[in-house]
Amino acid sequence: MATYGVAEAKNNFTHLLDRVQEGESITITRHGKPIAELRPTLARKTPKLSPEEREAWYAAFRKRRDERPPLGISAVDLIRAMRDGDPE
Known part of the structure; x- marks a missing residue:
């Protein structure tokens, strides 16, 4: 060394x-x-997904997303509340 x-x-x-x-x-x-x-690092290679695996991954993602309850507030109002420190 x-x-x-x-x-x-x-x-x-x-x-x-x-x-x-x-x-x-x-x-x-x-x-x-x-x-x-x-020091050298090991090369991190992301495994390539086949088209079928990719579609299955996206389908599972969409399923999880759709199962979540809605927030009851628009994205604009949520960001404003976060920015302004509103307690909502």
């Missing part, structure tokens, strides 16, 4: 990010004490 002072890390930030992207971890220090660590 490489170690860089704050000023040096600032001057070489792009290079350090390239190294992190390649899998290396880098510690940044201030007055010789570690204060931060740059």
Whole structure:
């Protein structure tokens, strides 16, 4: 693991990010004490849904939405009440 002072890390930030992207971890220090660590993260890939799975997900979403009771107040009035601090 490489170690860089704050000023040096600032001057070489792009290079350090390239190294992190390649899998290396880098510690940044201030007055010789570690204060931060740059390290690679795992790529998060959202699983792709098939058209049938997507439609099932939307159908379940619509069902949950439609089962909720109405608020009894319009969206405009709700936002105004939230903005103005009305107790409604």
